[in-house]
Amino acid sequence: MSIIHTELIQKSAQLLREGRLVAFPTETVYGLGADARNPQALTDIFLAKQRPFSHPLIVHLADFNEIQQWAIDVPAFVSRLAANFWPGPLTLILKKRPEVSNLLTGNQNTIGIRIPAHPVAQALLRNFGSGIAAPSANRYTRISPTTAEAVKEELGDKVDYILEGGTCAVGIESTILDLSGNQPAILRPGIINAQEIEKVLNHRVSFLRTDAPRVSGTDLIHYAPETRLVLISTLDFLQNLPETELPIAVLTREVPSFMREGIYWIRMATKPKQYAHDLYHTLRELDKKNFKKIMVVKVPESEEWRGVSDRIWRGAEKVDF
Ligand code: TXA
Ligand code: MG
Numbered sequence: 001m002s003i004i005h006t007e008l009i010q011k012s013a014q015l016l017r018e019g020r021l022v023a024f025p026t027e028t029v030y031g032l033g034a035d036a037r038n039p040q041a042l043t044d045i046f047l048a049k050q051r052p053f054s055h056p057l058i059v060h061l062a063d064f065n066e067i068q069q070w071a072i073d074v075p076a077f078v079s080r081l082a083a084n085f086w087p088g089p090l091t092l093i094l095k096k097r098p099e100v101s102n103l104l105t106g107n108q109n110t111i112g113i114r115i116p117a118h119p120v121a122q123a124l125l126r127n128f129g130s131g132i133a134a135p136s137a138n139r140y141t142r143i144s145p146t147t148a149e150a151v152k153e154e155l156g157d158k159v160d161y162i163l164e165g166g167t168c169a170v171g172i173e174s175t176i177l178d179l180s181g182n183q184p185a186i187l188r189p190g191i192i193n194a195q196e197i198e199k200v201l202n203h204r205v206s207f208l209r210t211d212a213p214r215v216s217g218t219d220l221i222h223y224a225p226e227t228r229l230v231l232i233s234t235l236d237f238l239q240n241l242p243e244t245e246l247p248i249a250v251l252t253r254e255v256p257s258f259m260r261e262g263i264y265w266i267r268m269a270t271k272p273k274q275y276a277h278d279l280y281h282t283l284r285e286l287d288k289k290n291f292k293k294i295m296v297v298k299v300p301e302s303e304e305w306r307g308v309s310d311r312i313w314r315g316a317e318k319v320d321f
Contacts, residue, residue: 002165004123012163013127016041021048021158023137023151024124025165026116028089028174028190029144029280030151031060031134032159033124036070042103042133048158051140056106057133058091058114058174062125070111070131072097075179077201084200087117089170090192093178104133110180120165136173143225143280143287143315146171150284171277172307177205189306191276225287229294231316238263238295249286251296264291272305279311 002025012022019041022033032048034041036059046053059070064082067074071094078092096104096111105111116122125132136144138154145151146168151159175190177197184205186194194205235256241248246262253270266282269275286294296312299305 002118002120004119006123008163009120009123009127012124012161013129015161016128016132019044020160021045022124022161022163023148023155023159024121024132024134024163025118025148025168026060026121026134027118027168028116028170028172029146029168030137030148030162030165031116031121031132032137032151032155033060033132033134035128036104036131036133037101039101039103042101045133045135046103048155049135049138049140051135053103054106055135056108056110056112057104057135058112059104059131059133060121060125061113061115061131062122064115066131067094067113070097070100070113071095078179080200081177081197082115085192085197086115087122088115088192089117089174089190090114091174091176091188093176093180093187095180110178112176114174118165118168120163124163143283144173145284146280150281153284167281169277170273171280172311175307189310191273191307193303193306195303225283225294225315227287227291227294229283229296229312229316231298231312232295233298235297245292247291249289249291249294251282251294253297253299264289272299272308275299275305276308276311279308283315 015022016035019038021044023030024033032045034045064086073095091112091114093110093112096109100111137151138144145154148162148164151162170191172190175192176188178185178187184201186205186207197205239258249264249266251266251268253268256265269278299309
C-alpha cells in the first residue's frame with residue numbers, strides 16, 4: 001500500500017513544470033521523470049543517466065484519452081489492449097505526432113507510451129496534467145531501481161527530487177509491444193506475456209523483428225550488476241569448485257542438496273511473478289557484498305518465465321556451465 005501525500009505530489013509536479021528531474025515510483029520500477037514537452041529537461045535525463053541520445057524514452061500518461069496528443073494512426077484494437085492492460089505494465093510503440101520531440105524518440109517516427117498503475121504515479125501524472133518522460137531511474141547499463149533508496153544509490157544528486165512509493169510490485173520493466181509495423185511484436189518481454197496479449201488481440205505476436213527500432217533494453221550488457229553474473233543449469237559442480245573461486249552467491253529455486261562454506265544460497269520464488277518482484281532487489285543487495293560471482297540457476301523456458309529469463313540472460317556473462 002502506498003500513501004499519497006498531496007503536498008509532495010504538488011511539489012513534484014511543480015518541479016517538473018520548472019524543467020527539473022523527479023524520480024517517481026511505478027508498479028514496474030522507479031522512473032526518472034521529466035516534462036516530455038521540455039527539450040532541456042529531456043536532455044538532462046540523458047545526461048543524468050549517461051545514456052546515449054539514440055535510446056528513446058517512454059512517455060507516461062494518466063489516461064488513455066491523452067494518447068491522441070502524442071500518437072497518430074492509433075489502430076482501433078489499441079482500445080482493447082488499453083481496456084485489458086492499462087493502467088499497467090505494458091508500453092505500446094505507436095507512430096508519433098510530428099511535433100513530438102525527437103529527443104523523446106531517438107529520432108525515430110515512433111513513440112513509446114505507457115499508463116502506469118502505481119497510485120503515486122497516477123497522482124503525479126494527474127496533477128502534472130501532461131506526459132512525463134521516464135526511463136528507469138538507473139545509470140545506463142545498470143539494474144533498474146525498485147525502491148527509492150536504490151534510486152538514490154544510482155543517481156544521488158543528479159535527480160532533483162525522489163518521490164517515495166514503497167517497493168515496486170512488478171519488479172521488472174514493462175512489456176514493450178511494437179504496433180508501428182505490419183505485425184504486433186514484443187520488443188521487451190515483461191510480466192504481461194505474449195499469450196495474454198494474443199488472447200486480447202486474437203492475433204499472433206512475434207518477438208523483436210530484426211528491423212525493429214532501437215531498444216536499449218536489448219543491448220547485451222543491459223541490466224548487469226557489477227559482480228559477474230553467471231547462468232548455470234545444475235548445482236552439483238559447485239561442490240568441486242576450487243576454493244579460490246569462492247565466495248559466491250547462488251540464486252536457486254530449489255532446496256540445495258549440500259552446504260559448503262563460501263557458498264551463499266538464495267532461495268528464489270518458484271512462481272515467475274514473485275521471482276520478478278525479487279530479482280533486481282536481490283541482485284542489488286548481493287552486489288554490495290564481496291562475492292566473486294553471482295550464479296543464477298536458469299529458469300524454465302515457458303512463456304510466463306520469459307520476462308525473468310530475459311533479464312537474467314542479459315545480465316549474465318555468456319559462459320555456460
Ligand atoms: O517499466 C518501464 O517501462 C519503466 C517505467 C519507469 O515505466 N521504464 C523503462 O524505461 O524501462 P527505459 O527507458 O529504461 O526503457 C524503455 C525502453 C528502452 O529500451 C527504449 O529504447 C524503448 O523502451 N523505447 C522507447 N521508445 C521506443 C520507441 N519509439 N521505439 C522502440 N523502443 C522504444
Ligand atoms: Mg532502463
